[in-house]
Every structure is written in structure tokens, then in C-alpha cells.
Amino acid sequence: MSSSAGANGAPVKSTGLHVGEPAPGVKKVDPIIVADGIKRQFGGLTAVDVEHLEIPRGAITALIGPNGAGKTTLFNLLTGFDKPNEGTWTFDGQSISGVPAFRxxxxxxVRTFQLxxxxxLLTVLDNMKLGAKGxxxxxxxxxxxxxxWRKEEQEIEARAIDLLTRFKLDAKKDDYAASLSGGQRKLLEMARALMSQPTLVMLDEPMAGVNPALTQSLLDHILDLKKEGMTVLFVEHDMHMVRHIADWVVVMAEGRVVAEGDPHEVMANPAVIDAYLGSHHDQDLGDPDTGVVTAIKELADDDADESKH
Amino acid sequence: MIDWLLLFSNAAQEIISPTTAAYALAALGLAVHFGFTGLLNFGQAGFMALGAYGYAIATLTFGWPVWGAVLFGIVASIVFALILGVPTLRLRADYLAIVTIAAAEILRLLFTTNTFEPVTGSANGLQGYKGGFEDLNPIPAGTYGFGPWVYNEYDWWVRIFGWGLVALAALITWRLMKSPWGRVIKGIREDEDAVRALGKNVYFYKMQSLIIGGVFGSLAGMIFILPRAVVPSNYQTSLTFFIYAILLLGGAATVLGPILGSVVFWVLLSFFSGFVARAVEAGWLPFMSSVQAGQLRFILVGVAIMLIVIYRPQGILGNKKELAFVK
Known part of the structure; x- marks a missing residue:
């Protein structure tokens, strides 16, 4: 496993994460999360049905899939915010099946939320201090x-200001968090999560609703997490971002993991194209979802460009 | 002619009256619940009833000393908070509201029913429990004070004890809300899932908050009965809503707001009711009987609550900045 930025500024991807051929449920060299037989049903609908899934340690893993694929539900299950009908999973070798979210x-x-x-009505600094554990x-x-607790409070405050400076929010520390812009709130939520000094950071759509000007800085922050030795798992719709920073991609559709692999292989996987476009995508069934088609075509083009160099 | 001096003097008495202190303390408990933690407790009257009955029953039926009776009232309110909290605090805020309003009514009806008459006194309530508290009075017999505030030794003892308790509760609340504990509590008010995601046991904190505010309510119930008898009809749902009015008047997420709110509420209420009663006597309001005049003050309270919520939703001491943003 390697990390840190490459010579040309593009992030260097971690490789050699898996054992054997990349396929749904493939074994990882050093998994941080291992989930088995997780099933979550809402009435008659099976939202999540994952046979086996391993998340590699020290890497950035993206969880992608069309709307309704069960990504956020899986997130909620793994973090204890929801309980599955069946299944077991471990974090760092310890079983955390059925363990409440705060534990x-x-x-x-630690996780962030899609919304x-x-x-x-807490100040930005108080938001940060709340994140510190124990x-x-x-x-x-x-x-x-x-x-x-006065001394401890001072240490926490110093750490909070340090992080806020990194996320360029230090000037706002005494403002109410409600006064921040949508993108700044995303940054604050991520910074707050880091106050707890986590080993695994789970980000639910970190880019949703973020102004493009802030996108790059958010991406850099996520890459920094990996540099500092944390593992990142994120849900995202933005394919460019996934391809840019993810070392490993897990694709879900209709509650199942349909493909896994490094971003380039996964994008070319027929199962993924089926998941996004339907298995009849090459037949004329009327207007397809043009947005997704364009995105996937662009990615395919990017890949072609890169392979020329 | 209206005796204005008497009107003002009556109103001024309310500033330090034990009833004002009791409402202030109950409102402070509600500030902990609603203003700081975001718990919608509509059963504060129930906590007050438990304090009042707990103290009176422990004194009269069990023959316990004052400290034992106070402790009994406190323990009763803690048990009540646990009964309310265990099933509802995992659910959304509205469930607690429904359960508390119902539970407070159940308590009141249990205290009213004839079945427990030997212990609760049924609708007549209880009296004759003040002996122990009187014996603790360090003030020598006599009449003290100046201006409108002239009272005998017992009345002063009740006032000093009541306001002392309010001051102590305010100090505790202020300390708590400035601490990391208070930060978690306020975080829960804003979004409990976010706080849970940061590794805090939200359920446990909400329970602690429910107990603290409930104990304040129960102590308020004890102050409330020192100048009067325990009567079950005092603990109707309207009592809870008066306390909410006081809380909103003063500022929900403040420590001094509920206290100031209670003073303003009682001074105005006394002034208005005195004014209307005398205005009817003087023939200024010919369309109104004196019985109708007695009810008018509650209409005025209702109008006042509406005006506060519309024009000054943050209350007298609330922070304007908090309202610049819609949650």
C-alpha cells in the first residue's frame, strides 16, 4: 500500500488491496470492516442484501450505485444507526453487530450525514469541541x-482551532454554525468528525450541494485523511470525484454488491453499466437517463486518454 | 375611584412572593428540558404535584422530618422522570409531549380520586404539614419589612427559603450549561443524530436532563405549597402552560430568563386582575360582571403569550442572533 501525492499533483492510488480476482465480496489483504450476510428489509422491500463485503484499511473506498441501491442504508447499518434483519459485521477485528451508534x-x-x-445554534468552535472523545x-x-476539566478543555480548544485553521474556518469560530454556507457546513462536519481522532471516516455524499469552488479543497482534505493513516469510506454520485480519489470502488445496485475493483476496471465492468443504465441499454427503449450516460462516456474517454500517455 | 397605590403595592408584592419563586423554579426546570435539551415536557404540573404531595404525604402520613419529606418528593419526581423517559426518550420529541401531558393528568386524577382519600385528602387536599418547616425558621417572631413588603417571620422564612432555592438552582443550571455537559445537551437540542455520531450516549443525556428539570419542578411544587394548602385542582394542565408562558416570556434557552419571566408574569397578572376588578366596581366596564372580570386576566395572559411569540420569540433575555436563522 502506498499513498501521498504523486509528482504531477494527482493523488497516488493505493494498490494491491485485494487477494485474487476483483469480484463482489473479494478478500482484502488488510480489511478494516468485514460484513457478512447483511440483510435489511423495509416491509416487502429488501433495501440491503450484502453477502460478504470487506473494506480495505488505509485506503479510500467509494461506495457507488444508482439511487435506491441501498448505499445510505448500508452506511446506517454499519454505523449502528439502523439495525439489519440479519447479518454480522466487524470493525478492526471486533464484532460491532447490533452495537448502538454512539459506541x-x-x-x-465516525460518520457524516448526507444532509x-x-x-x-452552537458556535463553530463548540461544534468542534463536541467532537472530542472521552x-x-x-x-x-x-x-x-x-x-x-478546565485543562482538558484548553487542550481540546487548541486542537479544534488547529483543525479549523486547516479547514479555513478559523475566522468563523465564534459564529453560529447556522451562519455558514452549505459547503462550509460540510467542511465543519468533516472537521468535527476528525476531532474524535477516528481510524475510519465514513462520509455520506461529501460533495452533495457543495459549490464547485470548494470541491477541490474538500477532495484535498479527504486525501489528507489517507495520508494521516485513516481509512475513508464514502458514498458519492460524482463519478469524477470517485475516479479521482478512490483507491477501491464498491458498486451497489438493488441492495446487492454487483461489482468491486479499482475505479478504472469498475467503470468498464458490464455489471456496473447494467446497474446504471439497465441491462437493455444497448437497445432503443426511448430516452435513457442522459446525465448518467454522459458521465460514464466521459469517464470512458478519460480512461482512453490516460492509457495513451 | 380606583386606589392606584393599593394596585401598585399589590403588584409589587408579587415580585418576591413565594408563588413567583415556585413558578420561576418550575420554569427553570422547563428551560433545562425545553430550552436547552429540546425536550417537549408538557407535564411540569405533574412534577410539581409530586413535589407538593410527596412532601405533604411524607410529613403527614409517614411522620418524616423536613429533610426526609423533601428527599421523598425529589425521589418521587426522579421515579416519575424515569417512567416517562424510559419508553419515550428513544422516540421523536413529540412522543414525550403526548406522554407527559397525559401522565400529569393521570397523577392529578389519582390525587383527586376518593379511593386514596386517607392519604391524599381527595379533592379537599392536604394541610397541616408546615410544622416542621416552621420549626426550622431562624427568624424571631415579629413583623419586618418596608413599603409594600411587610411580612411576619413565617412569610419571610418562606420567601428566603424559596428564593434561596431558586438562586441555587439557577447557579447549578448556569454552571452546567457552561460545561462540556451543557455543550452535549445543546447539541442534542440541535440534532441528536449528529451528537450520537460523535460517540455521545444521547439517551442517557436526555434522561439526565429530564431528571434535573423534573427535580426543579418538584422543588417548585414544595415552595408552592408553603404559603397555601395542597389542592389537586392547582395542578391542572393550565399550570404547565402558565409555566411555558413564563419561560417564553423570559427566554427559553437562558438561565435568568425564567426567573425574570416569572416576576414579570406575576406582577402584570396581579396588576391586571386588580385593575379589572376595581374598574368593574367603579362602573368603568358596564358590560361586565365581577365574575367575568375574574376570568378576563387569563384571556389577557393568552393574548400576551401570542404577542410574545409573534413579536419577541426569543423572550426578554433571549439572544436575538439565535433567531436570525430558521432551523
């Missing part, structure tokens, strides 16, 4: 006596 987070697996959850001042008995 999962304490183990070092950003900035705590509006604060003794958060116990009711000790909260009344500041001398128990």
Missing part, C-alpha cells in the same frame, strides 16, 4: 466543577 463512534468509526448536520467534563457530576 460504534467511540471505537473510532449536513451542523449544530446550528471528555471528563461531559459527566454530569464533574460538569459542575470546572477545575476537573
Amino acid at each position: 460504534v463512534a467511540r471505537k473510532g468509526q 449536513t448536520k451542523a449544530l446550528g 471528555q471528563s467534563g461531559e459527566s454530569l457530576a464533574r460538569a459542575l466543577f470546572p477545575w476537573f
